[in-house]
Amino acid sequence: MDLVLDDIRVDYRRRGTTTHAVRGVSVRVRRGETLAIVGESGSGKTTIAKVAAGLQKATSGTVAWRGDPEADGSADSRPPVRRVQMVFQHPMQSLDPLWKVRRSVAEPLRRSGLPEAEVRARVSGLIEQVGLDPSVLDGYPRELSGGQAQRVAIARALVCDPDIVILDEPTASLDQTVRSRILARLAQLQAETGVGYLMITHDISSVRRLATRIAVMYGGLVVESGPAREVLADAQHPYTRALIDAVPVADPRVTWKAVAPLRRGPGGTFPDAACPVPGSPCSRHGSGLHQIGPERLVACTVR
Numbered sequence: 261m262d263l264v265l266d267d268i269r270v271d272y273r274r275r276g277t278t279t280h281a282v283r284g285v286s287v288r289v290r291r292g293e294t295l296a297i298v299g300e301s302g303s304g305k306t307t308i309a310k311v312a313a314g315l316q317k318a319t320s321g322t323v324a325w326r327g328d329p330e331a332d333g334s335a336d337s338r339p340p341v342r343r344v345q346m347v348f349q350h351p352m353q354s355l356d357p358l359w360k361v362r363r364s365v366a367e368p369l370r371r372s373g374l375p376e377a378e379v380r381a382r383v384s385g386l387i388e389q390v391g392l393d394p395s396v397l398d399g400y401p402r403e404l405s406g407g408q409a410q411r412v413a414i415a416r417a418l419v420c421d422p423d424i425v426i427l428d429e430p431t432a433s434l435d436q437t438v439r440s441r442i443l444a445r446l447a448q449l450q451a452e453t454g455v456g457y458l459m460i461t462h463d464i465s466s467v468r469r470l471a472t473r474i475a476v477m478y479g480g481l482v483v484e485s486g487p488a489r490e491v492l493a494d495a496q497h498p499y500t501r502a503l504i505d506a507v508p509v510a511d512p513r514v515t516w517k518a519v520a521p522l523r524r525g526p527g528g529t530f531p532d533a534a535c536p537v538p539g540s541p542c543s544r545h546g547s548g549l550h551q552i553g554p555e556r557l558v559a560c561t562v563r
């Protein structure tokens with residue numbers, strides 16, 4: 261199911277003044293895809309993310325689930341709030357410092373009434389999926405590095421198998437190497453689970469790595485949107501051009517190549533393919549992972 265925000269407006273009233281933070285924004289976040297919302301500070305990105313997550317009430321407009329619930333296997337009785345999860349810029353925001361990591365990750369599942377043995381198995385499996393050793397589950401958040409804590413926050417967000425995860429500047433507080441690994445892991449998790457991402461970012465390299473579609477916000481409005489490849493190749497709005505021009509492509513020798521149509525495999529996973537970069541891990545994906553596009557499984561190749 262897709263998450264559809266239609267004609268959202270948000271006004272903040274404070275001490276007699278009104279800020280029109282969002283002035284009529286419509287976006288659709290699809291399963292298996294990443295919508296990147298970019299825009300300068302104060303353009304309304306976080307406000308839209310909060311509305312999508314149910315953390316902020318819109319002044320007007322609607323938030324709804326649309327699509328065919330039978331077709332994507334998400335016809336279930338989970339309340340809507342469980343189908344959207346949020347990963348914050350600072351991972352400690354979603355982890356209770358007084359709880360062991362296992363409890364923080366498991367809590368949403370426990371509340372669903374799943375037997376304890378299944379909770380433990382799923383939590384351990386997910387921690388490995390995000391690239392951590394299960395031993396971190398028995399420690400406290402203060403014992404984790406920033407990158408490890410963000411991986412735990414991602415595991416926590418995914419534990420109830422949400423349709424959509426909102427990533428609000430998910431790598432902004434991390435250094436370049438850790439950022440790269442987290443982005444690779446997010447791409448892999450999307451390929452494995454079909455989760456949709458709504459990513460808020462200022463970071464053009466994150467956009468290049470993950471985005472399927474891009475919406476550019478300016479002054480509370482979406483001023484430019486479309487498939488990521490098109491927007492990046494031919495940006496119309498000055499803000500988008502400035503954002504793209506400011507940072508060079510991480511590795512200009514790397515190009516994308518479609519290798520297989522996107523199909524769901526058994527157990528809800530997508531088919532895998534061999535990375536064509538011989539010998540070493542792919543420089544974009546970190547470990548020979550494969551980026552998923554809207555309709556195609558793609559692998560990178562070096563010119």
Ligand SMILES: Nc1ncnc2c1ncn2[C@@H]1O[C@H](COP(=O)(O)OP(=O)(O)OP(=O)(O)O)[C@@H](O)[C@H]1O
Nearest residue numbers: 272274279281299300301302303304305306307308
């Ligand atoms: N709780 C609030 N009360 C009053 N004004 C707010 C509140 N939250 C945000 N605003 C204002 O709404 C506008 C949009 O803010 P928002 O945080 O959504 O922008 P943003 O694009 O995410 O910015 P940044 O990239 O700096 O996080 C800004 O002018 C901001 O000052």
